[in-house]
Amino acid sequence: MTRVLIADDEPLIRVGLRAVIDSEPDLEVVGEADDGAAVLPLVRTLAPHVVLMDIRMPLVDGIQATRQILTTVPDPPKIIVVTTFESDENVYAALRAGAQGFLLKRSRPAEIVQAVRVVASGESLLFPAAIRTLAGRFGGGAAPLGRPPGLPLGAANLTQREADVLRLMARGRSNTEIAGELHLGVQTVKTHVGNVLTKLGARDRTQAVIAAYESGFVS
Known part of the structure; x- marks a missing residue:
């Protein structure tokens, strides 16, 4: 329940x-x-x-x-x-x-x-279009609200696979959908997602996606 x-x-x-x-x-x-x-x-x-x-x-x-x-x-x-x-x-x-x-x-x-x-x-x-709009309107001036630690994204040292996973996360894909698009196992995707969150210092997927938009990694 x-x-x-x-x-x-x-x-x-x-x-x-x-x-x-x-x-x-x-x-x-x-x-x-x-x-x-x-x-x-x-x-x-x-x-x-x-x-x-x-x-x-x-x-x-x-x-x-x-x-x-x-x-x-x-x-x-x-x-x-x-x-x-x-x-x-x-x-x-x-x-x-x-x-x-x-x-x-x-x-x-x-x-x-x-x-x-x-x-x-x-x-x-996640609603990718809405988050993209919000990041575009408010991301540049959002410093007083506090930025999650570990950003900006350019210093995160993501592997190519982790970067691919983050791009799909930013499009609102679930772990199962990411696994299907990248031809990976769901557990492997979960591992990549965990690595992305750790490297970005993000609490969850939403903060990781916001970081991706704010940094220009995803546009």
């Missing part, structure tokens, strides 16, 4: 997300927060696998709450940012802070359920 925490200051949004998630036999909402300030204590108490995190909340926003979780919780949950506008600079800041992906508030129920399952399985919820 995948345990989900919902953080949003709008009661109607929380009710709607709960109804969608609790309707699935393998998903369960274990708690709700109406502000980012309440998220960290609930994460420690309820141990959710996934947090659906609104960005704009009155006291502590979703970016701050994401950073708090990922820097203080030993085995942190996966975080999906829930937003109204995908081109928002705050979405990009949340992704750079460590969120595994984002969802629009107008997403269909099936898309919400799939997103939770994807990140719970260890994959990142």
Whole structure:
């Protein structure tokens, strides 16, 4: 059972997300927060696998709450940012802070359920076109938000195969899809992905892909 925490200051949004998630036999909402300030204590108490995190909340926003979780919780949950506008600079800041992906508030129920399952399985919820646009608009001026250690990409010393894997990651390919395109075993791809993350100093696939776009490695 995948345990989900919902953080949003709008009661109607929380009710709607709960109804969608609790309707699935393998998903369960274990708690709700109406502000980012309440998220960290609930994460420690309820141990959710996934947090659906609104960005704009009155006291502590979703970016701050994401950073708090990922820097203080030993085995942190996966975080999906829930937003109204995908081109928002705050979405990009949340992704750079460590969120595994984002969802629009107008997403269909099936898309919400799939997103939770994807990140719970260890994959990142990547939308290559959106991330490319965000990196183009906000990447150059994003230094105050903090850059993951180990960048820029030019100093990462990726092997040719690792570079191939990173390019496909940036196109939103899963490990299975990468394995098929490169004629490799899935476990071999997982090893390459792990090496890429280590060399980039990236926490996850999303941060690696952002690094690839910001550095110009992928355009």
